[in-house]
Amino acid sequence: MPNIPSDQTLLETVTQRFQLLSNLLTILERDPSKVSGTWIFRGTRVPVSALFENLKDGASIDQFLEWFPGVNRLQVEALLDYELLMLTEAANHLSEAA
Numbered sequence: 310m311p312n313i314p315s316d317q318t319l320l321e322t323v324t325q326r327f328q329l330l331s332n333l334l335t336i337l338e339r340d341p342s343k344v345s346g347t348w349i350f351r352g353t354r355v356p357v358s359a360l361f362e363n364l365k366d367g368a369s370i371d372q373f374l375e376w377f378p379g380v381n382r383l384q385v386e387a388l389l390d391y392e393l394l395m396l397t398e399a400a401n402h403l404s405e406a407a
Contacts, residue, residue: 350379363376
């Protein structure tokens, strides 16, 4: 039988997700007239994928920020916080299904 979260836990999760998503939409944008409509850091032409590709290749956040000066640390941290939440939720769902 799956573990059903309490109403309070569900409310906290939804609230946290909403806050992170709202924050994410203030730091990212997607416009067909910019970089072929790919997700970019707001106010720049830097694709979000550039962050993950650079991190995957061993760059630090500080290096990324140095290489892409239009992006700021708060943008990077908000995006990483959101992705961490999504991965944690996915892992929780997988472990509940097992």
